[in-house]
Amino acid sequence: MRLNPRATQWLSIRTYATGPRSRLGATLSLEHFLQRARVLSLYRTIIRATRRIGDPKTQAETRRFAREEFERHRGVTDLTHIRYLLSTGKTEWESMERYIDGL
Numbered sequence: 001m002r003l004n005p006r007a008t009q010w011l012s013i014r015t016y017a018t019g020p021r022s023r024l025g026a027t028l029s030l031e032h033f034l035q036r037a038r039v040l041s042l043y044r045t046i047i048r049a050t051r052r053i054g055d056p057k058t059q060a061e062t063r064r065f066a067r068e069e070f071e072r073h074r075g076v077t078d079l080t081h082i083r084y085l086l087s088t089g090k091t092e093w094e095s096m097e098r099y100i101d102g103l
Contacts, residue, residue: 035082042086043070046093052100062096 028036046066053059073085 031079032077032082035079035086038086039070039082042089042093049093049097049100 043066047063050059050062050066053062069089076082076085
């Protein structure tokens, strides 16, 4: 059985508008949303602060390391583990920042 082109077009529009799949993936809980915002804030803080590093090679290496660490933990969904990673990341960054400011 073959559908006419208009019916096919309507079905594709209808499926897109009401389909069960979201382009963004699963809906986040409020707590996941808040933790995600905190993670992004820490990441932005780190990237901005690397501008103070004088040596371009060290600056790029620091940014690359930060990105790899965040990417490595991208799939973590357990809130307790996310909080632990945030706390650890902030502590590590604060010690690194003291080192950067001492340069």
